[in-house]
Amino acid sequence: MALSLKQRSVLPGFGLTMGFTLLYLSLIVLIPLSATFLKTAAMSWSQFWNTVTEPRALASYRLSFGASLIGAAINMVFGMLAAWVLVRYSFPGKRVVDAMVDLPFALPTAVAGITLTAVFARNGWIGSYLEPRGIKVAFTPLGVVVALTFIGLPFVVRTVQPVLQDLDAEIEEAAASLGASRWQTVTRVILPALLPALLTGFALAFARAVGEYGSVIFISGNMPMRTEITPLLIVTKLEQYDYAAATAIGVVMLVMSFALLFIINLLQWWSRRRYA
Amino acid sequence: MAGTVALSVAATSITRTRATTEPALVRWTLIGVVLVFLGLFLAVPLAAVFSEALGKGVAAYFAAFREPDALAAIRLTLLTAAIAVPVNLLFGVAAAWAIAKFEFVGKNLLITLIDLPFSVSPVVSGLIYVLLFGLQGWLGPWLAEHDIKIIFAVPGIVLATIFVTFPFVARELIPLMQAQGTEEEEAARVLGAGGWQTFWRITLPNIKWGLLYGVILCNARAMGEFGAVSVVSGHVRGLTNTVPLHVEILYNEYNSTAAFAVASLLAMLALVTLAAKSIVEWKSQRQMAAGKRTAAEGKVR
Amino acid sequence: MPLKRLICFLTIGALIAGPAFPALAKEITLLNVSYDPTRELYQEFNAAFAKHWLAKTGEKVTIRQSHGGSSKQARAVIDGLEADVVTLALAYDIDAIAEKAKLIPRNWQARLPHSSAPYTSTIAFLVRKGNPKGIKDWDDLVKPGVSVITPNPKTSGSARWNYLGAWGYALLKSGRDEAKARGFVTQLYKNVPVLDSGARGATTTFVERGIGDVLINWENEILLGGKELGNDKFAIVVPPTSILAEPTVSLVDKVVDKRGTRAVAQAYLKYLYSPEGQEIAAKHYYRPVDRKTAAKYAAQFPKVKLFTLGEIVGDWQKINKVHFADGGMFDQIYQPGR
Structure with a gap:
């Protein structure tokens, strides 16, 4: 179907790469994921609705999606800056800083959670400065934001970096020689070029944060209605051997994230068309 | 330094x-x-x-790696990454090629589907394989009859790892290749280069940074993944424990020093990043220098 | 192109590594799927049993261990983890294996002495040095200003024992007044600032983060932890009455029959009840069921009036439905407007 709807191109390999992509995507992602939908289908509609709309679940969606959006937004701003600084400027120790960016992926999530809690608890390195000033991080929703910012950090940096490295200096020079100020060049020329990558990084950081479990449960405190994240709710269902309810909540998360990702991807597509 | x-x-x-x-x-x-x-x-x-x-000294730090269970966990993690990363690399390049170089209907949907594994909670991404291959799952009874073990064995761990690291390379390459457009490849084609030749000579050098970051991220996550793997591993000591699971075990044994020592091993993956980047940088600089030299000497083009 | 070579290399590497899954050598192996705090216990016990079995039959047996949260482990067995024996924190979790996967007959608990509980424990408190809040009994936990650390009963097996200890204490004290017991546990959980997902996390919160005045946990964990965490910073308080926690063990019939390990697995569980097995359990701060061993280690375990689950709520099915299921008693504590 996709083949007939594709525009003509002189480049080869569409059939091969598309075929492989679809096959692999189906085998690894789509077929296994459909298992959750089928498992959920074992419930009646009212059972499903009651499970996914109980007050605790609603509170957890608010926390999970809210904290993930905040975390991803923080990462978008600082990740963009970090990528910029790492590509454009030079300063002592740059390579070390650059290499450290992947740390949040390599560190097992539980270790990340334990470590962040240790650092931000009231007797921790940072927490002991913050708590006397009335800022509580560990065991509050703020702690969840901190953990989700940490685990999503590499995404924006690493998606923006290659695009920035690839960006031609000539365009900037041209803009400058046509009389644009540096600020204009950055906002009118560079940022639009980076926007798709930025949005990708944001989408990925967000998506990753929504599902995160391992690091959050240590720092959140897991208080029902207050600091309980949705993946924890899934685990509590599993602990009761209630696979159907667990997958039901999983499906809700999946559909919501899918919708958000789809919107972000559309935005990205639109921004590319506009600035192309 | x-x-x-x-x-x-x-x-x-x-x-x-x-x-x-x-x-x-x-x-x-x-x-x-x-x-x-x-x-x-x-x-x-x-x-x-x-x-x-390092809380209990350097000796205690290194003792954590000498334990046979720790070594078995390191071996399993390396094996898992050695399978998951190349497979996802192959997929990532193919998907990025199809998506970035061609226009077709449903592209945004396809990109979003590729993103999907990120938004699936690690808890659920382990669970889906249990629902598929578990004894109570769809294929479970048949697998048990033929004595094929997928979950609670190495294949399950590899599958779960492939799932969670699925989008990395593709997502790293798609925005990059889209930003680069198709002119260079089209020019090469018009000048008579074959499909593979175009890919190896034009596309690959252009996307090397994205490819490298993709592989680095994919590898880091493959080695560090805990949640999904924990669901399908069965936690059998010395057999199906990966490094992150071994860390958890040590921590639960009140052996935090060893737990953090083993975890610090994963943190040192940053050194791998450092080395890989330096190598690519060095190579491309050498190539560029060589290219300039030949251009200056004979005006080949 | 060096990248080309690299990719080729990686692909070939994957193809070679692919089929090289670790092959098992031919020898008798048992898999014991257990819960979290039994690691040290089974490490020692497995070595002792292997020696015993070698001496008795001349066969070499290797016992593999898997540890994790009790119901997570039960789920793994239900979904196909081939455990020869399960040694879990709650009989409820073994019930689930019998019920959902039919790997074990329903009457499994009657097959071994003492309702298949070869060792028991109870629930005790860990307080800060000098016990500044003067915590002696369950009543002290609900006082205003006392901060209590206990994990989430929804995700932790040991936390269910903690909860049931509090419930049982209040129920028996009030002459079986359920409303009072309910008020008591509600008050208690109002004093809990952090609900960790597991017992280990709760211990870290209490010990390393310095949060809370009292930690509720297994007696064996507290006695063991007391040694490892340093007795200079904490003190152990065992309340005068507490719950008899019975971790249970069972053979997984379908698995041992398939693998042909029934005899050795049975002997393994029986050995837990032998004087040697009981001795090892006691050494790891589990209360032995054997009278002689119990007498020998009497000094190690504070005298506690223990009530059983049966006395306070009945069987696990009922306990789970009333207390821990969604919308159950525990959830109601956190319902808004209460």
Whole structure:
């Protein structure tokens, strides 16, 4: 179907790469994921609705999606800056800083959670400065934001970096020689070029944060209605051997994230068309 | 360290002129902001890991790696990454080629589907394989009859790892290749280059940074993944424990020193990143220098 | 192109590594799927049993261990983890294996002495040095200003014992007044600032983060932890009455029959009840069921009036439905407007 709807191109390999992509995507992602939908289908509609709309679940969606959006937004701003600084400027120790960016992926999530809690608890390195000033991080929703910012950090940096490295200096020079100020060049020329990558990084950081479990449960405190994240709710269902309810909540998360990702991807597509 | 820093200074400052960079004040402010942010979110946790790991001295730190269970876990993690990363690399390049170089209907849907594994909670991504291959699952009874073990064995761990690291390379390459457009490849084709030739000679050098970051991220996540693997591993000591699971076991045994020591091993993957980047940088510089030389000497093109 | 070579290399590497899954050598192996705090216990016990079995039959047996949260482990067995024996924190979790996967007959608990509980424990408190809040009994936990650390009963097996200890204490004290017991546990959980997902996390919160005045946990964990965490910073308080926690063990019939390990697995569980097995359990701060061993280690375990689950709520099915299921008693504590 996709083949007939594709525009003509002189480049080869569409059939091969598309075929492989679809096959692999189906085998690894789509077929296994459909298992959750089928498992959920074992419930009646009212059972499903009651499970996914109980007050605790609603509170957890608010926390999970809210904290993930905040975390991803923080990462978008600082990740963009970090990528910029790492590509454009030079300063002592740059390579070390650059290499450290992947740390949040390599560190097992539980270790990340334990470590962040240790650092931000009231007797921790940072927490002991913050708590006397009335800022509580560990065991509050703020702690969840901190953990989700940490685990999503590499995404924006690493998606923006290659695009920035690839960006031609000539365009900037041209803009400058046509009389644009540096600020204009950055906002009118560079940022639009980076926007798709930025949005990708944001989408990925967000998506990753929504599902995160391992690091959050240590720092959140897991208080029902207050600091309980949705993946924890899934685990509590599993602990009761209630696979159907667990997958039901999983499906809700999946559909919501899918919708958000789809919107972000559309935005990205639109921004590319506009600035192309 | 001073040497490498000086090198990178030389490498990046060549093309920058006053018109295309910021005043020193802005530059250093930005550097400062980034360093504070990364310091808070990266350096401090990293230091905390190492301070915990070295809490009982260097001897205790290294003792954590000599344990046979730790070695078995390291072996399993390396094996898992050695399978998951190349497979996802292959997929990532194919998907990025199809998506970035061609226009077709449903592209955004396809991209979003590729993103999907990120948004699936690790808890659920382990669960889906249990629902498929578990004894109570769809294929479970048949597998049990034929004595094929998928979950609670190495294949399940590999599958779960492939799932969670599925989008990395593809997502890293798609925006990059889209930004680059198709002109160079089309030109090569018009000039008579074959499909593979175009890919190896034109596309690959152009996307090397994205490819490298994709592989690095994919590898880091493959080695560090805990949630999904924990669901399908069965936690059998010395047999189906990966490094992150081994860390959890040590921690649960009140052996935090060893737990953080083993975890610090994963943190040292950053060194791999450092090495890989340096190699690619060095190679491309050499190529560029060689290209300039030949161009100057004979005007080949 | 060096990248080309690299990719080729990686692909070939994957193809070679692919089929090289670790092959098992031919020898008798048992898999014991257990819960979290039994690691040290089974490490020692497995070595002792292997020696015993070698001496008795001349066969070499290797016992593999898997540890994790009790119901997570039960789920793994239900979904196909081939455990020869399960040694879990709650009989409810073994019930689930019998019920959902039919790997074990329903009457499994009657097959071994003492309702298949070869060792028991109870729930005790860990307080800060000098016991500044003067915590002696369950009543002290509900006082205003006392901060209590206990994990989430929804995700932790040991936390269910903690909860049931509090419930049982209040129920028996009030002459079986359920409303009072309910008020008591509600008050208690109002004093809990952090609900960790597991017992280990709760211990870290209490010990390393310095949060809370009292930690509720297994007696064996507290006695063991007391040694490892340093007795200079904490003190152990065992309340005068507490719950008899019975971790249970069972053979997984379908698995041992398939693998042909029934005899050795049975002997393994029986050995837990032998004087040697009981001795090892006691050494790891589990209360032995054997009278003689119990007498020998009497000094190690504070005298506690223990009530059983049966006395306070009945069987696990009922307990789970009333207390821990969604919308159950525990959830109601956190319902808004209460």
